[in-house]
Amino acid sequence: MSTSAQRRMGRTIYIPHMSDHAYVVRAALRASGFDAEVLPESDQETLLWGKKYSSGKECFPFITTTGDIVKKTKSPDFVPERAAFFMPTAHGPCRFGQYCQLHRIILDKVGLPQVMVLSPDSQDSYSSIEGLNLDFQIRGWLGIVATDILEKLARETRPYEHIPGQTDRVYQECLRLISQNLEGRKASILKTMRVVRHKFSEIPLDRRVRKPIIGVVGEIYIRSNRFTNNNLVRKIEALGGEAWVAPICEWIFYTNYQYLARSRDLGQRFEALKARLKNQIQVWMEHMLARPFHHMLLNAEEPSTKKVLEYSAPYMHPSFGGEAILSVGKAIDYIKRGASGIINTMPFTCMPGLVVTAISKKFREDFHNIPWLNIAYDGQEENTAMTRLEAFMHQAREYQRWAKEHAKSHI
Ligand code: SF4
Structure with missing residues (x-):
């Protein structure tokens, strides 16, 4: 492992809560030996901090991610020397690629240059994250696909549930099971997804009228x-x-597609081969996890x-x-x-x-x-x-x- 990766091992990686996928990213990071936490969901305090440290011209997601980061730095348990924020980046016709650089500037501005910003890049479809190995990528991908399926299950079930609140309770339980599986991997994720299917199939529904x-x-x-x-x-x-x-997996498939197209354009045959292989494996994993839900979901794959x-x-x-x-x-x-x-x-x-x-x-x-x-x-x-x-x-x-x-x- 490189020196900077070893340095990160002594830090807690904080992941902004864009969606519940943050919990499976946390599980994959922990399985790779990193200490990781999901930041609390955004709230009014987030907006206060976010607006204070932005000019008003930035995108709204930048304001909330900044607010969540600054809010965390103000909490009593925050140790700057042992902290890193997880903020992926991208290239293309929009401002997302600048988020991580601006977060760096803001952290410097609030007097915290020792806090790290960890930014995997869409340019190589997030495959070259220093210090994070193939196992992290596999667990992270399985977790993202599993959470996408779980969210689809909840959204296709909740409007028809007999007992109000039951879908949400089952959803939370299943999210925990998926995260635990990815963090420990004592059983295959497919086995856990079969438990998820069973739990959702037991929710009494009235679907006479779609x-x-x-x-x-x-x-x-x-x-x-x-x-x-x-x-x-x-x-x-x-x-x-x-x-x-x-x-969420829609965007990751798209970055694979772009990575392949760019490698081909530049005549980088080895990179193109890598990109194609990576995409094929990810598609195969997605099909594998979605297949057991075909009879339950209109919108599985x-x-x-x-x-x-x-x-x-x-x-x-x-x-x-x-x-x-x-x-x-x-x-x-x-x-x-x-x-x-x-x-x-x-x-x-x-x-x-x-x-x-x-x-x-x-x-x-x-x-x-x-x-x-x-x-x-x-x-x-x-x-x-x-x-x-x-x-x-x-x-x-x-x-x-x-x-x-x-x-x-x-x-
Ligand atoms: S898509 Fe790009 S321009 Fe739009 S909000 Fe997100 S970062 Fe900003």
Whole structure:
């Protein structure tokens, strides 16, 4: 192990809570011998610190991750010499690549130059993290896929549960089981996923009437983080819908795809081979974990990145990298699987999000005027947002009725 990796071994790695995937990343880090903790979920104090250390021009996820980091540095148990913050980075047509550098500047500014920022890079699809071995990558990937499946199970189950709160209780128990498995790996993850399947299959449901499915796409942090999106999934469910949210593994498959394309363009044959192999193994693992849930989930497996880019090609050239192209392709995937409405979530002033908003009018026209809602979040709860969501859900119910009638007329 290199010297810097040995140095990290003496530090606690703090992982921001973008979503519950943070717990499986923690488990994979711990299994590799690192001390790791998940930062508490964002709250109003997060916003106070985040706004204090940003200029107001940054993206909203930057404000909340900064707030969570600074909040942690103020806690009595924080030891700067023994701390590192986990903040992956990326390249492309947006500002995410600057987050980790700005966090470094802010930590220096608050007098904590000894605190580390640990930043795996999407350039090589997060494969060359110093001090983190192949075992970390395998456990981390299995954990991310398993958590994606768990979230899908919860979102396809909760709207139909007989006993309020039961799905959430089972979800929490299963998240713990998955994390424990990854941290210790006494049993195969497949065995744990079979336990997860059994626990969910025991929840009594009333699925006589399927509720309108709402596909949630958009910027990864906002769509995945319940604090910043003002609990969008729960609001959709409270208004009589079933929410499907684009999973985290979508982005990782996309970084593999880009890594392969870039290696080919540069004539780096060995890198291209590595990228292809890595993607094939990850796809195989995803299929392996998703297969036992095919009969329980409408939305079990993910389309390939190639398919998603094919879907979005009529609206955007494939060279237009980043999240916009994925949002458009994923929206089409959801419509093909039966969604009755699409919500495009984005931070206020998000560049890829605004591109998708601009395309949404044409998109709706091409898909029988499917209800489509663009929501920009900036940390404030607006009354008008709720009214717009209510109107959207009404349109989604109408669309669902129309789509059913339309399908019948073709029998
Ligand atoms: S996707 Fe949007 S919000 Fe996220 S970093 Fe890029 S510009 Fe900012």
